[in-house]
Amino acid sequence: MDTRALAIKLKPLDAFKNFLFVLPAVLIFLIFYIYPFFELFRLSLYQWQGIGPQIFVGLQNFQELAGDKVWWDSVGHAGYITLIALTFQNVLAFALALACDREIRMKRFYRVVFFIPPVLSEVVVGLLWNWILNSGTQNGQQIGLLNHFLVQSGLPQLVHGWLSDPKTALSCIAIVHSWKGFGWGFIMLLAGLQTIDRQLYEAAKVDGAGGWSAFWNVTIPMMMPVIMVVVILTVLGSMQVFVLILSLVNQGLVYHTEVPVTRILSSMHETHQFGYACAQAVILGAILVAVAFFLKKMSSYMKQV
Amino acid sequence: MKLFRNRYIAELAAKNAVVHVFLMIVTVSCLFPIFWMVRSSLMTNATIFTDQSLFPKEVHWQNYLEAWTKGNFAVYCLNSIIYTVSVVFGIVVVASMAAFAFSRLHFWGRDVIFYMFVAAMMIPLPGSFVPLFVMMNKMHLINTRLGYILCMINVGLSLSILLLKTFFDKMPSDLEDAARIDGCNRLQIWWHVALPLARPALAVVVIYNSLNVWNEYILASLLLNDKDLMPLQKGLMVFNGAYLTDYPVLMAGLTMTALPIIVVYLMMQKHIVKGLSSGAIVG
Numbered sequence: 001m002d003t004r005a006l007a008i009k010l011k012p013l014d015a016f017k018n019f020l021f022v023l024p025a026v027l028i029f030l031i032f033y034i035y036p037f038f039e040l041f042r043l044s045l046y047q048w049q050g051i052g053p054q055i056f057v058g059l060q061n062f063q064e065l066a067g068d069k070v071w072w073d074s075v076g077h078a079g080y081i082t083l084i085a086l087t088f089q090n091v092l093a094f095a096l097a098l099a100c101d102r103e104i105r106m107k108r109f110y111r112v113v114f115f116i117p118p119v120l121s122e123v124v125v126g127l128l129w130n131w132i133l134n135s136g137t138q139n140g141q142q143i144g145l146l147n148h149f150l151v152q153s154g155l156p157q158l159v160h161g162w163l164s165d166p167k168t169a170l171s172c173i174a175i176v177h178s179w180k181g182f183g184w185g186f187i188m189l190l191a192g193l194q195t196i197d198r199q200l201y202e203a204a205k206v207d208g209a210g211g212w213s214a215f216w217n218v219t220i221p222m223m224m225p226v227i228m229v230v231v232i233l234t235v236l237g238s239m240q241v242f243v244l245i246l247s248l249v250n251q252g253l254v255y256h257t258e259v260p261v262t263r264i265l266s267s268m269h270e271t272h273q274f275g276y277a278c279a280q281a282v283i284l285g286a287i288l289v290a291v292a293f294f295l296k297k298m299s300s301y302m303k304q305v
Numbered sequence: 306m307k308l309f310r311n312r313y314i315a316e317l318a319a320k321n322a323v324v325h326v327f328l329m330i331v332t333v334s335c336l337f338p339i340f341w342m343v344r345s346s347l348m349t350n351a352t353i354f355t356d357q358s359l360f361p362k363e364v365h366w367q368n369y370l371e372a373w374t375k376g377n378f379a380v381y382c383l384n385s386i387i388y389t390v391s392v393v394f395g396i397v398v399v400a401s402m403a404a405f406a407f408s409r410l411h412f413w414g415r416d417v418i419f420y421m422f423v424a425a426m427m428i429p430l431p432g433s434f435v436p437l438f439v440m441m442n443k444m445h446l447i448n449t450r451l452g453y454i455l456c457m458i459n460v461g462l463s464l465s466i467l468l469l470k471t472f473f474d475k476m477p478s479d480l481e482d483a484a485r486i487d488g489c490n491r492l493q494i495w496w497h498v499a500l501p502l503a504r505p506a507l508a509v510v511v512i513y514n515s516l517n518v519w520n521e522y523i524l525a526s527l528l529l530n531d532k533d534l535m536p537l538q539k540g541l542m543v544f545n546g547a548y549l550t551d552y553p554v555l556m557a558g559l560t561m562t563a564l565p566i567i568v569v570y571l572m573m574q575k576h577i578v579k580g581l582s583s584g585a586i587v588g
Contacts, residue, residue, distance in 0.1 A: 010411050010412070015411065015412040015413060016412070017491065018406055018410035018411060018412040018491070019406075019412040019413075021402045021403060021405060021406030021410060021491070021495070022402070022403040022406045022407065022412075022415075022418060024398075024399045024402065024403070025399050025400065025402070025403035025422075025462060025466065026403075026418060028399065028455065028458055028459050028462060029421070029422065029425070029459065029462060029463075031440075031455075031459075032437065032455065032456055032459035033425055033433075033459055035436075035440065036433050036436040036437045036440060037430065037433065037436075039436035039439065039440065040430070040432065040433060040435065040436045043435070043436060043439070050439070092331070095327070096327075096328065096331060099324045099327060099328055100328070102321075102324065104321060104324060104325070105325075106325075106328075110328050110332060112571070112574055113332050113335050113336060114331065114332075114335060115570070115574070115577075115578060116335055116336070116339065116567060116570065117335055119516060119520075119566055119567065119570045119577065120339075120520075120563055120566065120567075121519070121520035121522065121538055121562065121563070121566070122520070122522060123520075123522050123538045123541050123542060123562075124541070124559050124562055124563045127541060127545055127555065127559055128338055128339075128342050128559060129338070131552060131555075131556075132338060132341075138354060139354075141354040141355065142354075143354065143552075145341065148354070179334070179335075183335075187578055236429050239431075240429070240431050242523075243522045243523060246542070247541075247542060247545070260431070261431060261432070264431070264432045264435065268435055268438070274435060274439065277432065277435045278432065278435050278436065280432060281430075281431055281432020281433070281435055282432070284431045284432060285428075285429060285430055285431055285432070288429040288431065289428065289429065292429070
């Protein structure tokens with residue numbers, strides 16, 4: 001009401017002067033966000049090497065992508081990392097949040113410490129863990145901290161090429177990713193737990209609901225919206241992970257640690273198929289939007305139940 | 306009765322002890338890698354794999370000097386500071402002006418434009434760096450500081466506008482009205498009244514964006530190939546490729562990159578957690 005009354009009185013010159021305030025933001029946004037956004041879709045329909053003519057090929061890039069085994073394997077790898085993050089990382093985060101929600105000493109200390117890994121950059125975390133998980137030797141000594149520790153504690157049979165063995169590489173990446181990421185979920189879940197009205201627990205106690213029962217019937221339902229946000233963010237973050245992988249597995253990228261974003265980068269930089277790279281980006285974006293949409297729908301459905 | 310109470314307390318203490326052990330294990334797993342990084346940055350290549358003591362017997366500061374000079378970290382560090390300061394300054398000016406207008410001023414299409422910024426945060430756009438790279442190439446902004454700074458301003462813009470607009474919306478406009486009656490124009494009100502009052506929100510914007518720019522890798526790696534223009538994150542990767550086995554110096558480089566962030570975090574952790582979690586909720 002108020003806004004409309006003012007808008008009618010607004011003189012064109014005033015409106016223009018007011019608009020000047022948002023102009024810098026709008027210009028930057030148009031050039032660096034909106035234009036690339038539409039270019040992404042347009043280029044995905046072209047065959048282009050980065051220089052030279054752009055040839056319109058319709059949906060050919062997408063057809064090719066549908067049969068690209070390396071691409072779909074990379075999506076699977078990211079899916080596996082996401083699955084570990086959703087289970088291991090988020091359950092850990094939830095358990096820690098529950099522990100810190102109690103009346104317990106040093107609460108603040110824990111809260112500060114658990115958020116240190118998330119503020120570190122992916123490059124630092126990746127290079128640091130690359131050394132910890134390294135399986136090389138120098139002068140008969142294990143370089144990697146983990147293998148070194150295993151030898152020292154009399155378990156040399158467990159020494160392993162953690163990052164070079166295709167069987168363990170992806171799990172190691174997922175665990176390092178979780179190490180870096182659990183603090184996020186922890187902070188958000190803890191904030192959610194603290195908004196739950198304590199009287200609900202009292203009421204549950206009066207009704208005879210003990211620890212587990214109160215947890216399932218009070219905590220979980222009350223936390224569902226926050227849990228859903230954490231789940232969606234975990235999926236979006238884990239499906240796009242790649243800087244961590246670049247720095248963690250630094251001996252050039254190998255097939256078994258490929259993820260979608262590294263595929264997009266190599267289409268762009270190694271084979272110079274810019275159109276194909278854009279098609280890959282469009283499909284990955286579509287997958288992410290679809291998953292996020294599905295999870296949102298699911299959470300609103302659960303709210304009704 | 307007393308016996309009962311004692312037992313209750315004992316049970317509670319035992320439960321809390323279990324919880325503490327669990328929390329402590331996670332704490333150690335968080336801190337130990339970082340501690341080991343700092344520790345190893347003070348050792349030599351000869352002792353790093355043989356000396357197992359928690360604290361090195363001989364502190365070897367040389368690694369930092371070596372990383373600083375031979376590893377080119379002096380240049381990377383300066384670049385990171387230049388990028389962080391200019392991007393954050395740019396975001397504060399551009400975003401606060403826009404947020405002020407979205408909250409206080411009237412013009413046609415205001416809400417549509419605002420929701421465009423909000424929508425940009427909601428839609429995941431994983432490969433947008435491909436067309437962005439193409440565009441920057443066309444504009445001859447590859448390997449320029451300006452190109453990288455503008456891109457990074459765009460990255461932080463939407464969230465900063467949203468944070469500041471939410472703050473302005475909640476702020477009473479009495480002071481601004483008084484300033485208007487005193488004859489201040491829009492620009493003066495923004496600069497003299499709105500900005501000083503928005504200091505708490507600006508703190509969140511500054512710290513959140515500083516962390517973001519300092520830790521950014523992907524755009525830096527795409528847009529900056531010149532060693533003299535690289536920020537720390539990209540420099541670390543280049544360094545790692547060149548000195549693969551020189552772990553003490555690499556750890557010195559990692560420490561130099563990570564320590565400023567950890568110190569800033571410990572000093573400002575309330576603002577950071579607020580900024581990051583609000584960023585997470587809309588992102």
